[in-house]
Amino acid sequence: MKKAYISTNCGILSAASVVGKLEKQGPLGACFDLHSVDDRFGQKTWEKAEAEMQRLALNTALAKGELSDRDLDAIFAGDLLNQCIGAAYGLKDFQTPYFGLYGACSTVAEGLILASLLVSSGQMEYAAAVASSHYCAAERQYRSPIEYGAQRAPTAQWTVTGAGAFIVGEADHAMAFVKGVIPGTVIEKGVRDSANMGAAMAPAATHTLLRFFEETGTRPSDFDLIATGDLGYEGGDIFCQLMALEGVDIRPVYNDCGMMIYSRDTQDTHAGGSGCGCSATVLASYLLPKLAAGELHRVLLMGTGAMMSPQSIQQGESIPAVAHLICLTSEEEKEWELF
Numbered sequence: 001m002k003k004a005y006i007s008t009n010c011g012i013l014s015a016a017s018v019v020g021k022l023e024k025q026g027p028l029g030a031c032f033d034l035h036s037v038d039d040r041f042g043q044k045t046w047e048k049a050e051a052e053m054q055r056l057a058l059n060t061a062l063a064k065g066e067l068s069d070r071d072l073d074a075i076f077a078g079d080l081l082n083q084c085i086g087a088a089y090g091l092k093d094f095q096t097p098y099f100g101l102y103g104a105c106s107t108v109a110e111g112l113i114l115a116s117l118l119v120s121s122g123q124m125e126y127a128a129a130v131a132s133s134h135y136c137a138a139e140r141q142y143r144s145p146i147e148y149g150a151q152r153a154p155t156a157q158w159t160v161t162g163a164g165a166f167i168v169g170e171a172d173h174a175m176a177f178v179k180g181v182i183p184g185t186v187i188e189k190g191v192r193d194s195a196n197m198g199a200a201m202a203p204a205a206t207h208t209l210l211r212f213f214e215e216t217g218t219r220p221s222d223f224d225l226i227a228t229g230d231l232g233y234e235g236g237d238i239f240c241q242l243m244a245l246e247g248v249d250i251r252p253v254y255n256d257c258g259m260m261i262y263s264r265d266t267q268d269t270h271a272g273g274s275g276c277g278c279s280a281t282v283l284a285s286y287l288l289p290k291l292a293a294g295e296l297h298r299v300l301l302m303g304t305g306a307m308m309s310p311q312s313i314q315q316g317e318s319i320p321a322v323a324h325l326i327c328l329t330s331e332e333e334k335e336w337e338l339f
Contacts (some may be wrong), residue, residue, distance in 0.1 A: 002127020004182045005215040007338075008120040011174025012328075014065035014110075015284035019052045020135070020161030023281065027225065027264045028192040029200020029265075032162075033060050034334040036334045039161050044135040047081060047089075047158075053163035053277075054079070054090030054132050061128070061165035061284075067092040072167075073124035076111035078102050079132045079276050080159070081141060086132050096128070105201075105230055106184070107131040108164055108280040109303025109324035115168040116178045125169060130162035133275030142310055144193070150219065153195035155230045157258060157274035164280025176299075177334040179327040180216075184208045186307065187321040194308060198271060200319035204294040206242040208302060213248065216338040220250045226300045227287065229322075230258030232272030235304075257282035279303050288316035291330045298336065299328045 017032045024035040024165060031049035034056055036042075041052040054077065062068060075094060078101035087100055111129030118124040128136060138159040168178070181310040187207050191200040206227050220226060231239055236256040243250050257279040258272035290296040304323045312319075329336055 004211050004213055005180055007180045008116045010116050010119040010168055010261060011171045011177045012288060013169045013171055013174050014061050015164065015166045015288050016057045016060035016064060017281040017284040018057045018163045020282055021159060022267065023162055023261060028261055028282065028286050032281065033285070033290070039249050040244045046134050046140065047085060050079060050081065050086040050132050050134040050137050051090030054087055054130050057163040057165035058091065058094065058130050061167050065167045067126065067167060068094050071262055072096040072126050072128050074099060074118070075128045075130060076114050077130035078107040078111065080104065080138050084110060087130065091130065100300065103303065103322065103324070104140055104305030104307055105274055105276055105278060106303035106305030106322055106324050107276040108283065109301065109326055110215065111180045112166060112168065112178070113183055113324055116181060118172055119168050127168050128165060128166065130163065130165045131162070131276040131280040133159050133277040135159045135161045138275060142244040149184065152270055155196040155198065155234045157197060157230070157269050157271045158262065158269035160206035160261060160273045160278040160281060162186045162277030164277065164283040164284040166284065173331065176328045176330060179237055179329050179336065180338060181327070182212050182325040184322040184324045186320045186322050188318055190318050192318050194313045194319065196234060197274060197319065198231045199238055200306050201231055201321040201323065202238040202242060203234045204321040204323040205239050205302055205304050208325050209243065210246060210248070212325055213298070218338060220248065220253050223253055223298045224296045225298055226250055226254050228256045228302045229282065230256040230272065230274050231256050231304055232274060233264070234271045262268060291328060294330050294332060297330045297333045301326045301328060
C-alpha cells in the first residue's frame, strides 16, 4: 500500500469549545469556554441550537487568536445532521470560503488534516476546522426522539452536545504543532449493531495506528498520550486488544475522548461519549491547553467515525468506519523528527 504518512509544518493557533448542560457537569466542565443550561442556546429547535454552537465556537476561537473571519482562507466544518446543516446554517454569515465535511465522529480530525495540509503547502495562511454534534438532534435523526424514552443498550454511547473550533496557521508559536498526519482508510468488519459503534470503529483505529508506527518507526512509548475520539469504553477495550494481538501494547499511554468527557460513575452515559463534538471539545478544552502548558509533549489524536446513515441501518447494512490520525507536539518538541 502507498505510504500514508504526510509531514506537516503548521500549528493550531487557537481553539474554542461550546457544550451543553451534561458536558458542563462532567469531569472537564471547568475547561470549556461556553455552555448552555438547557442545551438550546436560545434557539427554538435542536438543529438550530447546534448551528448556534458552531457559530459561537468559531467566533470564540477567532477572538482568542485575535483574528476575524476575513483573515481566514477557508473553513472546513461538519456535523452529524443530514447534509451537514449544523455547519452550513451556523457558519453562513462568515465571509469565508466554506467546505462542508462529513466524517461522522472523525470530522474534526478530517478538518484539521485538510487545514494543516493546505497551510503547510503555503496555499493558505489561516484555515479553520469546526465540528459539532447535539444529543437531541442526533437521537431524532438516527434513532428516535428522546420523548419516546427508548431503551438504550449498554454498549450505546451518548452523543455529545458540543462544538469545537480551531484556527490553523503558519506560526513560530502556537498552542500545539501539527507534525504530521495520516488520512484514514475505510474499514468494514461486518458489525451491524448501530448501538455498538465502538466495535465498528476499533478495527479502523487499529489499521491507522499500525500504519503510523510502521511508516514513522515510532512506538507507543514515544508519546505521552494516544487518544481516540471516540471509541468509548467498549470500542476502546476492543482497540487495545486488537493492538495487543499485533504485538503492540498501547494501554500505558491510551485514553479516549468519549471516556474523558463524562463520569462513568455519576453520569449515565453507558459506554461513554460520541459524536463530532466529542473529540472536538476534548481537544479544544483539555488536550491543547495541556500541550500549550508543556504538561503533554507528544500526542497522537485519532478521530474515529462510523460512516453509517439512517437508511443504511434500516436496510441492515454493516457499518464502515474510518480513523484519521494527527501527530501533535508542544513548543518544546516542535523540532522533533519522527524519522
